[in-house]
Amino acid sequence: GAGVSQSPSNKVTEKGKDVELRCDPISGHTALYWYRQSLGQGLEFLIYFQGNSAPDKSGLPSDRFSAERTGGSVSTLTIQRTQQEDSAVYLCASSLDGQGALEQYFGPGTRLTVT
Amino acid sequence: AQTVTQSQPEMSVQEAETVTLSCTYDTSESDYYLFWYKQPPSRQMILVIRQEAYKQQNATENRFSVNFQKAAKSFSLKISDSQLGDAAMYFCAYRSEGNNRLAFGKGNQVVVIP
Numbered sequence: 458g459a460g461v462s463q464s465p466s467n468k469v470t471e472k473g474k475d476v477e478l479r480c481d482p483i484s485g486h487t488a489l490y491w492y493r494q495s496l497g498q499g500l501e502f503l504i505y506f507q508g509n510s511a512p513d514k515s516g517l518p519s520d521r522f523s524a525e526r527t528g529g530s531v532s533t534l535t536i537q538r539t540q541q542e543d544s545a546v547y548l549c550a551s552s553l554d555g556q557g558a559l560e561q562y563f564g565p566g567t568r569l570t571v572t
Numbered sequence: 573a574q575t576v577t578q579s580q581p582e583m584s585v586q587e588a589e590t591v592t593l594s595c596t597y598d599t600s601e602s603d604y605y606l607f608w609y610k611q612p613p614s615r616q617m618i619l620v621i622r623q624e625a626y627k628q629q630n631a632t633e634n635r636f637s638v639n640f641q642k643a644a645k646s647f648s649l650k651i652s653d654s655q656l657g658d659a660a661m662y663f664c665a666y667r668s669e670g671n672n673r674l675a676f677g678k679g680n681q682v683v684v685i686p
Contacts, residue, residue, distance in 0.1 A: 470582055474638065499576070499676035500617075514674060546615060561674065563609075563617035 459483070460509030461564035463549050469570045470539055478534040478567045489532050490561060491524060494546040503547075506532065507554065539571045574599050574666050578677035583652045586685050592639075593649045593680045603669035606640065606647045611661040611679070620627045620662070623647065651682070654664030 462481045477570050482489050487508045492500040502516040506526040517523070521539075525534040536543055546568050550561040575598040576657070585591035608620040623631045623640050630638050635655075639648045651658055661681050665674040 490673065491674075492674075497678070499578075500665075500674070500680045502673040502675070505672045507672065515674065527578045548615075548617065550617070560622070566615045568615075 461549055461562050463564040463567050465517055465567060466565065467568045467570070471496075472541060472571055473538055475535065476539055476569065478547050478549075478569070479506075480532045480534070480551075480564060481547070482530065482532070483562055484530075485553070486551035486562070487554050488527055488552045488561075489531065490550040490552075491532070491534050492548045493518075493549065494566070496545070500548060501532070506554045521555030529554060536569075539569075541571050544569055545569045559561060574668065574675045575662050575678035576666050576675050578664050578680050580680060581678070582681040582683065584685055585651070585655060585684045586652055590652050591654055591682060593651075593662055593664075593682070595647045595677055597645050597647065597658070597664075597666045597675075599645065601664065601668050605667045605669075606636070606638075607665040607667070607674065608636070608647075608649045609663045609665060609676075610658075611660075611663060617663070621649065628675065639644060654682075654684050656684050656686060658682060 464479045476543045489506040491503040494500050504524045505513040521537045524534045546566040548566040552559045552561045577596045605627045606623045609617045621633045635652045637650045661679045663679045664677040
């Protein structure tokens with residue numbers, strides 16, 4: 458079956474503009490995660506959705522970042538008033554649920570460049 | 573928050589030889605999970621191997637194996653018979669029981685020399 462897909466693959470935006478990044482998880486996966494990978498760094502957790510529960514937003518770096526997940530499937534990460542330090546690869550992952558050793562399946566990411 | 577440390581940012585290995593990547597982590601928990609992910613230039617993270625902390629036996633997946641030392645909080649990855657396709661960034665990751673997020677190290681770049 459299809460894996461996790463993300464769009465766009467690359468996004469260049471001007472400082473101060475808003476951007477939306479999209480993630481389509483694997484069908485049937487109830488857990489969805491967003492991570493950020495800055496240049497030369499590991500992945501940094503941003504936000505987690507599990508079914509209809511309230512999302513875990515504890516990793517969001519500022520109130521300019523928000524995310525939603527509609528209908529328990531597609532998710533959108535929104536960054537308002539982008540700054541140069543927001544430049545990074547944004548990776549989405551999904552898993553069957555949020556427990557234990559279950560594998561998180563990653564998408565190819567969106568590379569965001571803020572000029 | 574848990575800290576995952578990977579030293580030796582870049583490792584080179586001759587094709588068909590063995591390379592070992594080190595990973596240490598900091599935790600006060602007894603139940604948790606450890607993972608190694610591979611990230612090729614395509615950017616897509618691929619799970620290589622996982623280890624449940626309650627299992628004493630080291631996990632093995634074909635040419636990939638781990639050395640899990642719970643007391644030392646160490647989780648190294650050994651790649652045997654290295655192949656050109658193994659060239660990638662490798663990330664060690666930690667997940668605690670009852671939590672959902674993965675905490676990642678900064679990664680090791682593996683270069684395979686033909």
